[in-house]
Amino acid sequence: MLEIKNLHVKLEEEDKVILKGVDLTVEAGKVHAIMGPNGSGKSTLSYVLSGKDGYEVTDGAATLEGEDVLEMEPEERAAAGIFLAFQYPVEIPGVGNMTFLRTAVNAQRKARGEEEISAADFLKLVREKAKSLKIDAEMLKRPVNVGFSGGEKKRNEILQMAVLEPKMCILDETDSGLDVDAMKLVAEGVNALRDEGRAFLVITHYQRLLDHIKPDVVHIMADGRIVKTGGPELALEVEQNGYAGILGEVA
Amino acid sequence: MALPQLKQDTTEARLAGLTRPEGAGWLTSARAAAEARVRAMGLPGRRDEYWKYTRPDTLTAPVAPKAATFESGETPLFDAIDRLRVVFVDGVFSAEESDNIALEGIEIERLSDAAGRDIHWAKDLYGALETAGQDPVERPLAALNTGFATDGVVIRVTGRPIRPVNIVYLHRDDSSDAMLHHVIRVEEGASLTLLENGPAAARLNVVTEVDVADTGAFHHVRTMGRDHERRAATHIFGRLGREATFKSFTATMNGQLTRNECVLELIGDDAIAHVAGVCVGDGDFHHDDTVFITHDAVNCESRQVFKKVLRNGATGVFQGKILVKDGAQKTDGYQISQSLLLDEDSQFLAKPELEIYADDVACSHGSTSGAIDETALFYLRSRGVAQAEATDLLTLAFLAEAVEEIEDEALRDEIVNRLEHWLLRRRG
Numbered sequence: 001m002l003e004i005k006n007l008h009v010k011l012e013e014e015d016k017v018i019l020k021g022v023d024l025t026v027e028a029g030k031v032h033a034i035m036g037p038n039g040s041g042k043s044t045l046s047y048v049l050s051g052k053d054g055y056e057v058t059d060g061a062a063t064l065e066g067e068d069v070l071e072m073e074p075e076e077r078a079a080a081g082i083f084l085a086f087q088y089p090v091e092i093p094g095v096g097n098m099t100f101l102r103t104a105v106n107a108q109r110k111a112r113g114e115e116e117i118s119a120a121d122f123l124k125l126v127r128e129k130a131k132s133l134k135i136d137a138e139m140l141k142r143p144v145n146v147g148f149s150g151g152e153k154k155r156n157e158i159l160q161m162a163v164l165e166p167k168m169c170i171l172d173e174t175d176s177g178l179d180v181d182a183m184k185l186v187a188e189g190v191n192a193l194r195d196e197g198r199a200f201l202v203i204t205h206y207q208r209l210l211d212h213i214k215p216d217v218v219h220i221m222a223d224g225r226i227v228k229t230g231g232p233e234l235a236l237e238v239e240q241n242g243y244a245g246i247l248g249e250v251a
Numbered sequence: 252m253a254l255p256q257l258k259q260d261t262t263e264a265r266l267a268g269l270t271r272p273e274g275a276g277w278l279t280s281a282r283a284a285a286e287a288r289v290r291a292m293g294l295p296g297r298r299d300e301y302w303k304y305t306r307p308d309t310l311t312a313p314v315a316p317k318a319a320t321f322e323s324g325e326t327p328l329f330d331a332i333d334r335l336r337v338v339f340v341d342g343v344f345s346a347e348e349s350d351n352i353a354l355e356g357i358e359i360e361r362l363s364d365a366a367g368r369d370i371h372w373a374k375d376l377y378g379a380l381e382t383a384g385q386d387p388v389e390r391p392l393a394a395l396n397t398g399f400a401t402d403g404v405v406i407r408v409t410g411r412p413i414r415p416v417n418i419v420y421l422h423r424d425d426s427s428d429a430m431l432h433h434v435i436r437v438e439e440g441a442s443l444t445l446l447e448n449g450p451a452a453a454r455l456n457v458v459t460e461v462d463v464a465d466t467g468a469f470h471h472v473r474t475m476g477r478d479h480e481r482r483a484a485t486h487i488f489g490r491l492g493r494e495a496t497f498k499s500f501t502a503t504m505n506g507q508l509t510r511n512e513c514v515l516e517l518i519g520d521d522a523i524a525h526v527a528g529v530c531v532g533d534g535d536f537h538h539d540d541t542v543f544i545t546h547d548a549v550n551c552e553s554r555q556v557f558k559k560v561l562r563n564g565a566t567g568v569f570q571g572k573i574l575v576k577d578g579a580q581k582t583d584g585y586q587i588s589q590s591l592l593l594d595e596d597s598q599f600l601a602k603p604e605l606e607i608y609a610d611d612v613a614c615s616h617g618s619t620s621g622a623i624d625e626t627a628l629f630y631l632r633s634r635g636v637a638q639a640e641a642t643d644l645l646t647l648a649f650l651a652e653a654v655e656e657i658e659d660e661a662l663r664d665e666i667v668n669r670l671e672h673w674l675l676r677r678r679g
């Protein structure tokens with residue numbers, strides 16, 4: 001599904017290199033986790049994949065189902081199936097959550113040459129998905145993420161993911177700032193979307209979330225590289241020994 | 252004190268081209284007095300502090316600069332709303348295009364008809380609020396209007412008419428120069444919604460005097476037409492009694508030059524005044540909102556909410572003042588003026604002012620100008636919304652706080668729809 005080869009990224013404005021040769025392949029139907037200390041480049045990887053400005057790819061490639069994503073505009077990547085659940089979801093005063101969702105769904109459909117969703121079908125779809133994430137009608141009416149608690153913001157990200165049904169879901173620290181109940185809701189939301197045709201890249205600092213979203217593969221990222229790859233047991237190792245142990249081992 | 256020579260010349264040149272309309276004694280004396288006031292204060296000039304950001308020369312010139320007429324081909328604004336239409340074409344009343352001017356709950360007639368009567372309720376109002384509004388800042392174009400406006404609408408509201416009154420201004424002559432003067436008196440407990448739309452003329456000067464008696468309510472929604480070359484100077488003078496409500500909203504799309512002044516005086520306790528506006532300008536566009544609200548009673552609320560979207564070198568101006576007089580305790584005054592600059596060529600000039608002589612008041616003001624929020628833009632794009640559409644969505648969101656000042660949902664939807672289309676026409 002997603003193939004990243006030797007990806008090197010620096011900041012556009014400064015001579016600071018952040019990703020120093022990332023290699024990663026995520027197969028359809030699989031859940032891969034990326035763990036790593038703060039500042040190791042996890043968010044940068046997610047931004048570069050979704051097309052945020054400010055980064056310069058100096059080497060390497062990233063493809064989604066064989067297509068070069070790095071050449072695409074952010075909206076084209078979304079239409080192609082990439083979705084990023086933001087570490088810090090953005091507040092947009094003045095834009096209602098429902099309007100935002102409908103605009104996004106229809107924009108993607110249009111880009112794929114599909115028909116717009118009818119207002120009734122859309123409402124039904126959102127209500128159904130929102131219910132399982134315990135997002136009430138009032139939250140849907142409010143401006144996007146404005147006045148939402150940390151947990152509400154993260155649940156709202158998962159709602160967008162559920163409604164947009166992307167192929168490649170990237171979750172950047174969706175667990176941070178969540179209490180146990182909220183984390184379960186989020187994990188259930190993700191698990192409900194697990195499917196043969198869909199892949200997940202779950203970025204997390206802690207092992208906690210991975211108790212609920214069972215990964216197939218776990219990668220450890222440090223200083224802009226994937227330094228170790230293994231099964232779910234790798235996450236437990238991080239939990240027990242911290243990053244220092246693993247990093248010491250690979251150094 | 253003698254006027255500077257240039258100002259005097261400008262004033263005399265303009266006055267020379269005008270003739271005082273015919274009318275009964277009361278109106279003639281109000282007009283003559285206004286003309287004398289214009290002579291004494293002189294028309295605005297570039298050096299006047301109050302015209303620092305807006306060049307008045309085309310507004311004071313003896314002949315109106317030409318402005319091409321413009322056919323949008325759109326359905327007329329407010330068409331979906333059951334309303335009483337009073338139509339002026341290039342400043343001249345059109346009976347054929349107007350509805351039958353009668354509505355339960357109001358007395359409505361043309362100024363030129365009222366002018367023929369020796370006794371009229373408007374006698375005490377015509378020019379009176381305008382005159383009061385000349386202090387502490389002079390507004391010579393308004394005085395000029397009181398002296399020479401050829402027509403207008405005179406409305407006395409005694410009930411709560413179910414239909415709004417809609418003054419429609421059509422522009423069909425590329426050199427028309429229109430001057431209209433409206434007088435509105437909302438009696439105790441009565442309520443009126445006034446709609447205005449259309450470019451009116453190559454150059455328009457309109458004054459609206461609104462006297463809202465105790466517990467009366469006045470709602471006003473106005474758009475100023477899509478003609479690109481038109482110019483306009485408008486003044487609203489409002490006076491609010493106890494528990495009176497005054498809410499005015501203006502949307503301006505295009506127009507080479509617009510100066511909208513709104514001068515309100517809250518003289519009864521517990522009155523509420525909201526003035527809001529949005530303007531969207533592209534290129535040769537200069538829009539000036541000048542607002543002056545005086546609190547002279549206890550426990551009143553006033554809000555000024557102005558938003559401007561500017562691109563391709565368009566200019567926006569905001570001069571807004573809240574004056575809280577001695578004794579106007581518990582005043583709640585709010586003022587915000589913001590602009591969204593879609594490129595680096597556009598500019599926003601703002602002069603927010605507070606002047607407070609009472610100690611127990613809560614007044615705040617803020618003014619900002621900025622570009623599209625890149626973080627929000629990326630968020631939208633990452634969800635699949637194309638850049639142009641995402642930019643428009645954020646632009647409308649920026650305007651929302653002002654548009655939401657329109658209470659009536661149907662009217663609000665009409666305005667939002669026009670703004671959406673304005674943006675849509677500019678998509679690359």
Ligand SMILES: Nc1ncnc2c1ncn2[C@@H]1O[C@H](COP(=O)(O)OP(=O)(O)O)[C@@H](O)[C@H]1O
Nearest residue numbers: 011018036037038039040041042043044045054
């Ligand atoms: N836009 C940016 N400007 C400045 N520094 C940045 C920017 N983006 C990332 N960095 C730096 O790059 C490194 C990696 O950051 P990030 O990708 O956020 O790591 P992680 O998500 O793993 O904590 C950090 O040192 C961070 O400060």
Ligand SMILES: [Mg+2]
Nearest residue numbers: 042043087173
């Ligand atoms: Mg991060």
